[in-house]
């Protein structure tokens with residue numbers, strides 16, 4: 001590289017952040033592990049060779065712009081990468097061959113059932129503790145599947161991060177092509193349930209009920225054609241694997257009729273699940289965590305959650321213009337998804353009553369404590385259909401005026417709401 005503004009790095013120990021482009025040279029089967037801070041635009045360009053980002057191939061000489069990201073660019077055959085505004089180092093040892101072998105196992109399974117019109121492709125649950133690389137391997141398996149011509153469903157059951165849409169949700173999306181490196185899954189059209197909390201323990205019964213509804217939606221998609229049936233799904237779970245978290249994991253495997261479980265980096269979980277499912281046909285695979293996986297503190301996770309909400313309303317590059325809507329109390333019906341103050345029945349309009357009580361979805365009146373909440377807009381036409389209905393979008397409550405009885409909220413687009421039924425939980429956006 002003759003350009004004097006470019007720093008050339010071939011040493012594996014380098015870990016620098018600079019606005020100047022830095023060239024990293026990777027040998028085959030190495031990866032560049034990088035971090036881009038909040039509020040910083042980092043760029044990545046493949047200048048020579050081939051490379052992939054969690055299974056999605058990088059185009060040669062295209063500049064990818066990423067914000068607030070931690071990740072790795074892997075190369076099977078060697079490459080040169082140009083990076084700006086990233087802190088990065090080269091990882092020499094990776095478990096990528098083991099991960100690729102798992103993809104081969106899934107692919108072989110798809111081949112083995114080609115002639116059986118009643119058989120389903122791999123239904124894969126990824127389990128393991130927090131920060132063990134579950135989301136990363138989920139993306140890899142989805143991207144490799146898409147590159148091989150399959151259309152798997154991605155199911156995200158981690159309301160803490162909101163891998164597909166917003167935190168507080170669980171959702172499923174059809175993956176027809178490798179996940180876009182810059183925009184992620186924001187261009188897919190998912191089926192979304194708004195649970196309303198970042199943690200499973202706030203209303204586990206509702207979480208399980210929403211999971212069942214999501215599972216039946218996924219089943220319908222898998223049954224819709226042969227390609228979907230063969231493709232199966234990849235399901236990402238949250239990292240809570242003890243006590244109630246373990247019970248919910250077992251319910252997940254059963255509810256989604258999984259035939260593969262991948263356990264990341266946890267011998268005990270592997271042993272417990274192997275024992276529990278010893279008399280079934282479920283294949284359990286254990287995998288090591290990559291040395292590159294970043295630990296994310298609860299503060300960092302919270303910041304990521306808030307960032308994700310901001311992106312929903314303002315766009316990844318601040319390229320969207322959200323609108324304010326003013327709603328009359330009488331024109332909407334708000335249901336609380338547990339975990340908050342429940343209005344006494346006397347506070348509700350005459351004739352109204354809690355509707356889906358065992359799951360703690362209770363009708364509630366607007367109150368000041370809802371300020372800063374994220375509301376899910378349900379497509380349901382009747383309250384009893386809320387659990388079966390997709391979420392149309394989200395509102396961010398900026399003001400509740402108890403005197404004028406009006407709610408002011410930020411909406412991603414103008415126009416009337418598609419339904420009057422709104423869901424509220426404990427998720428708030430506080431910058």
Ligand SMILES: Nc1ncnc2c1ncn2[C@@H]1O[C@H](COP(=O)(O)OP(=O)(O)OP(=O)(O)O)[C@@H](O)[C@H]1O
Nearest residue numbers: 033070071072130131132133134135136292293294
């Ligand atoms: N090989 C790698 N090199 C660098 N960063 C990585 C690598 N693998 C994963 N990461 C990053 O580490 C972080 C944690 O990984 P990931 O999200 O896959 O873990 P997880 O188990 O799904 O986390 P959790 O369930 O706790 O949210 C992510 O930011 C991810 O992009």
